[in-house]
Amino acid sequence: MTKANIDISTEEKLKEAARAVFTRKGYAAAKVRDIAAEANINLALVNYYFRSKEKLFELIMDETIQKLFDKIQKIINDESSTITEKVENVVDHYISLLLENPELPLFFLSEVMSGSNKLTRMTNNGKVFFNSHFVKQLAALQAEGKIKFHPVNLMMNMIGMIVFPFLARPLLLKSGALGEKEFRAIVEERKKLIPLWLTQMTNM
Amino acid sequence: MTKANIDISTEEKLKEAARAVFTRKGYAAAKVRDIAAEANINLALVNYYFRSKEKLFELIMDETIQKLFDKIQKIINDESSTITEKVENVVDHYISLLLENPELPLFFLSEVMSGSNKLTRMTNNGKVFFNSHFVKQLAALQAEGKIKFHPVNLMMNMIGMIVFPFLARPLLLKSGALGEKEFRAIVEERKKLIPLWLTQMTNM
């Protein structure tokens, strides 16, 4: 096997294992040996391929952030779509994404906490949100008197209503309040409900 | 100094330091030496007073859960109050509490992730929520046809709208989208807005 072939074998296997373990336990609690074990691959190869635990984490974190913010950015900065359309697109896209990766929000937030350099990487994406065409449209709506509160409220409500069920998910499932299937159904239903709720909040 | 006096000195100082460090970094990343340093107290005293890092964490976690769920439980199980009153009370109480302890939700969630035995401790509180008088009232409302979706949606929206701003807070502040003062003002305003929004979601 030459290097090019190996890349889609050992290295990729390790990366997937790392993503899983980091997601499940967080950076500090995830041990390099856990990752190696999860991938069924020799411990030393983690450092062989990625230099260090930290480097590996940053690699995965960057990919995750990309996945989370890339599409959304395009949606909320599309100057040809209405607010309602943007909301519908964001909600639909995000919920679909999270249904496939339910642990993303928790992974994400747990590293917000640890702060330090990892947080900085996300801050820029935060700016993108609050300087977006979407927010400008909201501000215009407010100027018309159709919103009687700070536009950031709508932003937070939208993201919050999308994301929160996935944060509560472990509690919901473990407590038996909902089953996995019920959970999916409810969240799926929210694709239509959230845009509805959001328009009800304004006088549109 | 006898033991009774010391209790409000060294032991309490350590507990406060532990709360701060655990909150800031999460269980795994918080080192016993960090806690001792934060309290300016000799390393060995952590084990002297609390037996182990884990025991200390559990102590603090229990107190935190108590603080988070105690009052709420009473509110949502009060059989003499209407849904609207319950919502108003929960929102008002929770937001006030979180304004004083903005880091609680993040602390909380970061440990949901690490799972294991720590999660179990919270599960029961989850059940209390979803078996509450409040949820029964919601179910009744649904039976009348005034809600066209699973009642758990209202529950999640309520909690989500209360909690989410505090989860996004580090990002909001660091990105410069909001200042500390603005943040407080917006969240304070939400005390009135959230109950309003929630009633708009139903046909009440």
Added chain:
DNA sequence: TTTTGTTTTAAACATTTGTTTAAGTCAATT
């Protein structure tokens, strides 16, 4: 077949980290 460069392995290393120990300090009691 021998050589070459890459990948894999088991073992070792150095540091970090939770915990314990043994001796010291100090205030109250005898």
Added chain:
DNA sequence: AATTGACTTAAACAAATGTTTAAAACAAAA
């Protein structure tokens, strides 16, 4: 003043954890 018992300290210990090393395995090239 001596004793007692709780608290404090510096040092040490043992386990864990990230990283490195030196040798082996292996596939492709010569």
